[in-house]
Amino acid sequence: MKEKTIRLEYRKERVRAQLAERGNGRPRLSVHRSLKHLYAQVVDDAKGRTLAFASTLSKELKGKHKSCKNLEAAKAVGTLIAQKAIAAGVKQVAFDRGGLVYHGRVKAVAEAARAAGLDF
Secondary structure, three states, X not given: OOOHHHHHHHHHHHHHHHHHHXXXXXXXXXXXXXXOOEEEEEEEOOOOEEXXXXXXXXOOOOXXXXXXXXXXXXXXXXXXXXXXXXXXXXXXXXXXXXXXXXXXXXXXXXXXXXXXXXEO
C-alpha cells in the first residue's frame, strides 16, 4: 500500500481534474488546512489569478479568536472569504477541499461561506 502522503497527492490531482470538468467556468474556492491555521482563496483558473483570499492570519481575524484551529475560527474564515468574493463580483464557485475530508473545519468553512451568500 502506498504512503498516506502519496495517496493524498493522487486524490488532490483527481479532485482538481474533476473540478475542471464540472466547474462550468466557475472560479474555485480552495481550502487549505494546516495544523495551526486555515486558508481559503477564490481562484480563477482560466486567468490564473486569485480573486479573493482569507485566512486565520488575515488582519480582519488575527487576534479575535482564542485559537486559530477551532470551528469558530473556521466559520469566521468562511464568512470573510464569502464577503471578499462577493465584493470581487463572484457569486458562484466550485468548492475545492484539496483532497481533505469534508468534515470539521473544512465543512465549517463551506457552510459559513454558503450562509454568507456564495453558491456552490
